[in-house]
Amino acid sequence: MKNRHMQRIAILAPFTGLAIWALTLMVLTALIQLLFPQIVNYYVEGNQPDTLLSPLNIGLFFGAITFAILSALRFYLFEQLGIKAITRFRQQIHNRILDKNTHFFEQANISEMSSRLTVDTQELRQTITISASLFLRATLITVGSAVMMFMTSPLLSSILLVLVPAFFFATRWLGSKLDTYSQRVQNNLAKTSQVAFDNFNCHILTKIYNFKAQANHRYEDAQQKYYTSATDENRLFAGFQATFTGLVYASMITMLIVGSFLVSKNTLTVGELTAFVLYLGMAYTSLNGMSGFWAEWMQSVGATQYLFDILNEDSNNDVISSKEAIVAGDIQLSSLSFTYPQQASKPVIKELNARFEYGKCTALVGPSGAGKSTLIKLLMGLYEPTNGHICIGEQRIERKHIPALRGAIAYVEQDPVLFNASILENLQFAAGSTPPPPLEEVIDACKRANAHDFISKLPNGYHTLIGDRGGQLSGGQKQRIAIARAFLKKANIVILDEFTSALDEENQTLLNDAIAALKKDKMVIYITHKPTQIELADNIVYVEPQPC
Numbered sequence: 173m174k175n176r177h178m179q180r181i182a183i184l185a186p187f188t189g190l191a192i193w194a195l196t197l198m199v200l201t202a203l204i205q206l207l208f209p210q211i212v213n214y215y216v217e218g219n220q221p222d223t224l225l226s227p228l229n230i231g232l233f234f235g236a237i238t239f240a241i242l243s244a245l246r247f248y249l250f251e252q253l254g255i256k257a258i259t260r261f262r263q264q265i266h267n268r269i270l271d272k273n274t275h276f277f278e279q280a281n282i283s284e285m286s287s288r289l290t291v292d293t294q295e296l297r298q299t300i301t302i303s304a305s306l307f308l309r310a311t312l313i314t315v316g317s318a319v320m321m322f323m324t325s326p327l328l329s330s331i332l333l334v335l336v337p338a339f340f341f342a343t344r345w346l347g348s349k350l351d352t353y354s355q356r357v358q359n360n361l362a363k364t365s366q367v368a369f370d371n372f373n374c375h376i377l378t379k380i381y382n383f384k385a386q387a388n389h390r391y392e393d394a395q396q397k398y399y400t401s402a403t404d405e406n407r408l409f410a411g412f413q414a415t416f417t418g419l420v421y422a423s424m425i426t427m428l429i430v431g432s433f434l435v436s437k438n439t440l441t442v443g444e445l446t447a448f449v450l451y452l453g454m455a456y457t458s459l460n461g462m463s464g465f466w467a468e469w470m471q472s473v474g475a476t477q478y479l480f481d482i483l484n485e486d487s488n489n490d491v492i493s494s495k496e497a498i499v500a501g502d503i504q505l506s507s508l509s510f511t512y513p514q515q516a517s518k519p520v521i522k523e524l525n526a527r528f529e530y531g532k533c534t535a536l537v538g539p540s541g542a543g544k545s546t547l548i549k550l551l552m553g554l555y556e557p558t559n560g561h562i563c564i565g566e567q568r569i570e571r572k573h574i575p576a577l578r579g580a581i582a583y584v585e586q587d588p589v590l591f592n593a594s595i596l597e598n599l600q601f602a603a604g605s606t607p608p609p610p611l612e613e614v615i616d617a618c619k620r621a622n623a624h625d626f627i628s629k630l631p632n633g634y635h636t637l638i639g640d641r642g643g644q645l646s647g648g649q650k651q652r653i654a655i656a657r658a659f660l661k662k663a664n665i666v667i668l669d670e671f672t673s674a675l676d677e678e679n680q681t682l683l684n685d686a687i688a689a690l691k692k693d694k695m696v697i698y699i700t701h702k703p704t705q706i707e708l709a710d711n712i713v714y715v716e717p718q719p720c
């Protein structure tokens with residue numbers, strides 16, 4: 173139980189310096205606050221200066237301004253601490269999730285995971301800094317007030333009744349501004365959630381095209397916008413805090429000076445009672461704040477457990493990054509078997525022996541549900557065989573070879589997944605190179621994939637935003653972009669899963685020609701049910717369905 177609390181507090185660890193400053197200001201402002209009733213007592217007991225504009229009176233006003241600034245700074249630093257810690261924490265989890273394997277993504281609720289990454293962390297930000305700081309401060313003030321109440325006899329509790337209309341206008345001002353600012357923060361927050369959803373959803377592409385860095389970069393961009401808007405909102409709050417605190421203390425000092433003036437005229441007495449009431453008020457307010465904190469904290473501990481589990485668990489990780497190379501050659505499957513963990517009693521592929529010759533074109537055929545797509549995922553290292561093995565050339569493929577294997581493969585899915593970005597960005601991600609390929613190279617790949625004509629006719633051409641999962645494009649258009657993406661990767665092995673299923677006859681013929689050109693210098697493996705495409709192949713591998 174203790175660990176769960178410490179784990180959450182530990183996310184502040186990289187920002188210890190900032191936390192120390194914030195805590196120091198918190199202690200300082202709490203001590204100044206506790207000093208105030210004593211000043212009241214001093215004045216009320218008849219120690220007031222002779223003139224209203226005495227150095228001590230004026231000094232007190234300056235003291236109040238200093239206190240207001242210190243309080244605003246304390247508030248600002250705690251908020252910044254929260255924003256920084258949560259921005260970093262969110263990036264850490266995003267990175268961790270991208271490192272998970274295919275089974276993890278197949279079983280996870282991706283949309284919930286993306287939303288929790290955003291919403292739950294936001295809740296933690298609120299409790300770990302602001303609520304916790306209020307709690308600590310309230311504890312200090314409550315204890316301090318209790319001690320002081322024993323030592324003082326205060327009067328003039330009415331000093332606490334500050335100028336209500338000023339607070340009213342200050343609050344209205346904040347309310348009108350906050351509406352727009354909060355909306356901006358929420359919109360940017362939703363954008364980070366959407367980018368994360370997109371990145372997790374395209375996890376296979378991220379692995380095969382090796383654009384984890386670009387995916388992380390997109391998320392960083394969205395986070396930067398969130399960071400800026402949240403900081404603006406924080407500044408607004410800090411400004412409000414300064415106004416609010418200034419008003420409170422200026423009005424209290426006014427009351428004190430007026431009150432002590434009245435004392436000097438013998439119309440008011442009993443200074444100790446004033447301080448006593450002030451301490452009482454402080455203690456009451458602080459106690460009030462403390463009670464709400466614990467409930468909030470526990471709520472956020474529960475809400476963020478899901479994310480901490482992801483961060484801490486080591487199972488379900490994808491292949492480690494490894495520089496182990498592989499030498500191009502035939503792909504040999506030897507007694508290859510695979511069973512999905514969810515259907516442990518029913519192997520999808522059983523003791524399959526097959527050869528894919530290097531530099532040749534192989535059609536993968538078999539009835540629907542026989543396991544062709546599963547076999548392709550095994551070839552790409554997205555699943556590990558349950559039994560048997562895959563060799564490339566003389567090399568038996570192990571976990572350490574997977575990054576090199578994926579580096580050598582370009583993949584076109586049956587239902588291509590595209591990022592919610594422009595067509596150009598989608599294609600440039602695929603190259604997996606920094607800097608990304610120039611527009612001319614992208615256009616060339618699109619021409620080869622017969623995609624250039626339709627892209628040119630879109631309102632913004634290559635810069636057209638294609639919506640969630642490329643929803644603004646037809647199935648055939650998405651397939652052609654996916655094929656252009658494969659051309660851009662310049663991989664030795666091209667794997668296509670029913671790559672023309674959504675295309676008309678004319679486009680199919682054109683793409684068959686493109687595949688014929690491709691197989692001149694690459695190893696091409698494709699799943700197909702179409703006789704014309706089976707005829708194009710040099711070899712055929714038949715995947716037999718397993719009995720139920």
Ligand SMILES: Nc1ncnc2c1ncn2[C@@H]1O[C@H](COP(=O)(O)OP(=O)(O)OP(=O)(O)O)[C@@H](O)[C@H]1O
Nearest residue numbers: 278512514515520539540541542543544545546547
């Ligand atoms: N992620 C998964 N988890 C559990 N079972 C799966 C998963 N993916 C596929 N299967 C099951 O594995 C079997 C083979 O599916 P697969 O998609 O590999 O077949 P296929 O030959 O490519 O079919 P089609 O020609 O219809 O695309 C099916 O019975 C399917 O239900």
